[in-house]
Amino acid sequence: MSNSRRPRRPPARPRRREPESVLRAGPAEFAAALPELLGFPPVESLVLLFLGGGDRPDRRMSLTLRLDLLPAEHDAEVARQVVARAEALRPWGALVFVVSEDPDDQVVLVRPDPWRGTPPRTDVLDRPTVPDLPRRSLVHAVIEELSTLGAQTVDAVLVRDGRWWSYPDVVPATGAGPGTPLDPDTSRLTGIAALRGEVIDPDRDAVVARAWPTRPTSAELAHVCRRADSALDVRIARGASLEALVDEGWDAVRRAVAACAPGSRAQLGDDELARVGVALTLVPVRDRALALTAGDDDDLLAAAEALWADLNARLPDELAAVPALLLGLSAWLRGAGVLAVAALERSLVCEPTSMAELVLQAVVANTEPQVLRAVLTDPEDLRAA
Template sequence: MAPHASPDDLPITLAGGAELAAALPYLIGFVPHESLVLVALTGDHEARVGVTLRVDLPAPGPAADVVAEAVARLGPSRPAAVAALVVTEADDVPAPVEAGADLLDRRVDELDAVELRALRTSTDLPGRAVVGEVARVLAGAGVPLLHTLLVRAGRCWDYDCPDACCDPGAGEVLPGGTSRLAAATVLDGRAVAADRDEVVTRLAPPTGAALLAMGRACAQVGVEQADDLRRLGWDRLAERSWRRVLEAVARHRPGTTAALTDVEVARLGWAVTAIEVRDRALRLSAGPSASAAEAVWTELVRRLPVPLDATPATLLAAAAHVRGDGATAAIALSRALDSQPACTLARLLERALHTGFPPSALRGLLTRAGEQAGAGASEQLGA
């Protein structure tokens, strides 16, 4: 199967099973822990990765509500199939043998995977109840569950595999080395976080001396903006702001060194407050400069104070969602809405994220907006 990629990218094939399990950090942007991950598969032969969703693994007991909400967030358009992966370090559990000795009285070809395993071992894989609930909810929606996998301690098990290779004490070792997907992630200038908390820390707002310095720079640039508006007029000021955005993006291409001063960060923060500039910046997420633009938005989010951080955080959320990184998108949107709760574009993107609006659909929307003179991307989103 091929990870979600931009139209200009060459697809990277994942064979499924252990390769899909090993790819999870690159699909969601960080190494998952104690998680349920649902991967929507689309296209012919269920060969293309669509929405990838991670939620905290439900506590022992009924998982129906958590699973139903997770499946709903895969989106209104039914995927061709779904892969469900349980990531946990939990110990094995007693094998669910209800019939006991009755298994010995039946032919082997009449037994399912769970019953065959029960004949060989007294333990079973953790998380089976969760994937069973996923299967039940998906069956109700008419969506096939193509893979059910356990990922634990650097190994992968297939819940549906009846062979000894997937007994609790076995499992397939996850492939090592640097995969093509890992290499593509690095070449694109992105780093995989150790966990979700690291993503939150990476996007944390400035504090202490850094906050004071940025506050002074933002105030200084705010006065400059007001003077320049009177001197240049709105159209010329907007064009200058757009040039500054493009220059910053050029300085953040993968492999380049780009250090922005506080004043440059402040000028960019003020620049994207203009709706015309914001919409043009939004469309960068669908083009060849997407990774460089995302690097700029990330730096602005890390360094700008409230409320100038809201628009860059929204731009970052759009860029992250386009490449399928729902975790970064959700964290960035939370930052934007904490800063400006009434930010319409952030609200619309948040709704799109929670209703499973596919990354490919957002990319298509931004691409079309870029091709239509005078039609802003935010207008097509409804902002």
């Protein structure tokens, strides 16, 4: 079915005030909150939290990237590629995290960081080597690439065995030291994530699995979906107006979103689930759902993502393409890149569409969330696009 009319815009409302800075939280809080920021606890990973860029304040988080650690001989190439992903963003700065269980390196002298000198050691004869944090060469390579990009390195941190160390704070004359215990309970970032009900998966594979349900659709739900789809076909064949069908479908979507509000324990029944899934096959309803997902009401967005996830998990494949698309978009806009890519890939497997392909390309290109929001909520705003 083609889109014969432009979807109604959501009613205008004042936008919520953006926080002036995320750096009221220090590096220790960010280190403790990495599982919340990524959606899963990173293991043997390089994580960069970029700040500023575009029209964002300099100290507001704008992009999170995570890479598996590779052997040290690839440090220069890894640094080049990961920083290049943020080139279009032109960030003000970045926080660099190395998550690794590697032991300390034993070195004659801790290699100085690019921003400071090296005090001499006076005990070389008594202690030929001192312990240094692992993967310092990777950290230096990332710092150099950030500097070339014109971005500051706010801090570089090792996270290991429930403790953290700041690379710049390791004194060349004395070595690594015991580090500081992570304290997730006092991190404001972990508290915010808990209030929003964000899911923390045990690992990256579990995040991907959320986009690819393994439980088959029940026979009862599959039957109800076929019946709802046939009923829509009959109404179209009998000359029902597209406007009436779209308005009815959108009302069903909005009711389902309201039922998924944070704190709700309700689960949609088969009839409601099928009604919403079929309604989303109408392009104008899908486009309104895209605009809703790109909105700025935190509670509404949380409810919408919960609905998209439920639809993606329970509907048959022939109706899951749009919910998976919406789940992928929602995940990207809140910074969950792994889930976003997985859900968008599933959408394309269920039904290849140009919209899912375009959103996936935007995600892979690290398109800033505010750019996608501007395009989806006001497609005629060419300046924002």
